Amino acid sequence: MSFTSHDAAASTDWAHVAADLAPIACDTGERETRRKSRDYYWFSPLLKAEIDDWRADLIATPADLAELETLVAYCVAHRLPITVRGAGTGNYGQCMPRHGGVVVDLTRLDRVLSIGEGTFRAQGGIRMYDLEQELNRTGQELRFFPSTWRSATLGGFIAGGTTGCGAIGHGTLHTPGNVLALKILTAGDTPTLIELTGAEAQAAVHAYGTNGIIVEAELALAPLGRWHDRIYALPDLGAAMDLADRIGRDRTLAKKQLAVVDAAVIPLVRPLAETVPAGSALVLAMIGEDSLASADAAANELGGSVAFARAPGEKTGLVPAIYEMCWNHTTLHAIGRDKSISYLQCGFPADYRPVVLAVAAELGDEMPMHLEFATIDGELVCFGIPLLRFTSAERLAQIHAILRSHGCQVFNPHTYVLENGGMQVADPQQLAFRRTSDPHGLFNPGKMPGWDVPDAA
Ligand SMILES: Cc1cc2nc3c(=O)[nH]c(=O)nc-3n(C[C@H](O)[C@H](O)[C@H](O)COP(=O)(O)OP(=O)(O)OC[C@H]3O[C@@H](n4cnc5c(N)ncnc54)[C@H](O)[C@@H]3O)c2cc1C
Structure with a gap:
């Protein structure tokens, strides 16, 4: 039988890994590994029963791209599962580590790199709300954002979301012209940075981080509206x-x-x-x-x-922002009032x-x-x-x-398997990219069974 990342996670001395990775911030404590291994999977009673105990062995929080590259190279060398986490507001256990291993908290990669006329480029871990404040100062705004944007990250939205407030003007992350380019860190034998542009970038959109880490994203902007x-x-x-x-x-x-x-x-x-x-x-x-x-x-x-x-600008008071009663915030409010409520898509x-x-x-x-x-x-x-x-x-x-x-x-929201959520088959573009970007099946294993344990194939 071949050796897989799942076996490696089970037999690893995680205190030793944390020591090897120093000075990268690592936490193997009970509280932090549980807290950072969760998202809003509990919107689904089925997922709540099925995946509640999924837990990382180690949470790593790289301070910058260089630390992230070192971390990924280490995980590749030791065949350790790598699951990226933004803010953990995803709904289907997207950032929950099916086979344990390392959860990478990306929130320190949070810089805006450039803002031009109609476009911007920023790091994947930036909070979308913070990003919007900088964009607004240039008279521009995000074309659309998830209703969770006060905490959600740019990379987490691109890898886990679809659209949100602004969809009525500009469609979704899949609509041509919205996502212009993504810089992806791969988990090949030598982890590499790859720039995907235009339609190519769709390979990593809504792929749950199964085929690479979005370290930078370039998206189109809209003029600031009132x-x-x-x-x-x-x-x-x-x-x-x-x-x-x-x-x-x-x-x-x-x-x-x-x-x-x-x-x-x-x-x-x-x-x-x-x-x-x-x-x-x-x-x-x-x-x-x-x-x-x-x-x-x-x-x-x-x-x-x-x-x-x-x-615009008036205090919110009792009624939150409109978008915070829309999209999956409607569901969040309803579950808060009646625990028997779930949802469909x-x-x-x-x-x-x-x-x-x-x-x-x-x-x-x-x-x-x-x-x-x-x-x-x-x-x-x-x-x-x-x-x-x-x-x-x-x-x-x-x-x-x-x-x-x-x-x-x-679009079944009661499954953690990417293929089962929407089209019922693996997206050929995502799968093809994963064959080269993740030859050992280390990224978020368990979410894309079409390419999960290639070492065992
Ligand atoms: C109340 C509520 C409302 C929501 N409203 C919306 C909405 O309006 N529109 C919408 O599309 N979604 C919505 N969602 C789902 C979710 O909030 C969004 O998709 C959000 O953008 C996820 O961002 P995050 O930083 O929390 O990602 P996480 O939950 O941390 O991660 C999501 C997925 O992306 C992967 N990932 C994270 N960062 C990266 C990266 N840099 N590179 C590669 N992979 C990465 C993770 O491994 C995971 O698979 C909602 C969820 C809730 C609970």
Whole structure:
């Protein structure tokens, strides 16, 4: 039988490793290895049961790129698993070490390297919120960011996320022109820095750090906007979708965030429950200052009204930033109120309105509806992140089947396996890159079974 990184992790003297790696900051203590081996996997009751005890043997926090290169070279020489961690806000056990080994905390690689006209380059460990403050000083802003950006890192978002606030203007990390270049540290026999540009960079996007460490990223920027928070209350889900559709498709109307939640979500999200009328369906939006009048008028025409308004720079108070009630923050609020809640992720067909209504009618209160909108290739796209009153794995499978029977694409958030989350097969570009960037299968082993223990093959 061949020797694998999993065997190496189990038989390693970790105090010895920490001594070898000095002066790189290393921690093998119980508390820190547990704390830094977790993300928001517990949104899924299935993952909570399955992966709760995954634990790193050593947390390494390199101070700079040189220390990171030394660390990776050491792990390659000793065939030790390497799992990168940004802020640990991922949802599916993405940064949790399936086979123990070294978790690399990248948050000290946090420098902005350059800001140009329409682009920037920064290190992978920078917090996105901090990055945005520097970008804003140049009159520019991130095209989109995850709702967790106050703690999430740039590299963690690129390797673990998809899109977020800003999707309605600029799509996702996969939309051409958003991710311009990534500098990747590989785990070949001699760890090497490789620059991936344009479409090539997609090899490391949403790859869970299985095929390299993103040490630098260059992304496109948008001009800084003046975004107003708006919550529109509409008579029902259909009317809320009509308003979102109208705002979403109107190219003259500037918007940064566009989501719909049905009335059943309101009691589960405390800031909404205390602010908006019960029984309404809501559109949660961030609208450009010059477009407010059009958006408000559209809401009125559809029988709705402005339930909450806030100008840029106004204090948040009881109601957090709009995006902190959208994306997976909706789920976070709901779990805070009702521990039986979990969630689903799906893509609706282009003609989404009748499908959303049919699914909502069929699943009712078991699946309070939450929709997020993006513009991809010039088309309005509707994603579902509905809440789920979870009962069992069997029922979850039935609900996934129901969604598929309505023509929805299911992105299963109840699995830690990359291939099982979205396309159901390994992404050929990610896999091909991993063959060269990680020949020994050391990066985040267990997440991409298509290339997990190549030494054993
Ligand atoms: C409440 C909540 C709301 C969320 N909202 C959104 C949202 O709006 N949009 C969205 O896309 N996601 C969202 N997420 C998921 C997650 O927060 C984002 O993907 C976030 O950007 C992850 O960043 P992080 O630094 O915490 O990454 P981590 O969780 O630390 O890591 C994520 C993955 O990337 C890998 N990784 C980390 N850094 C690097 C690196 N430098 N190089 C290579 N691999 C790396 C890790 O190994 C792991 O596989 C949400 C999650 C929660 C809990």
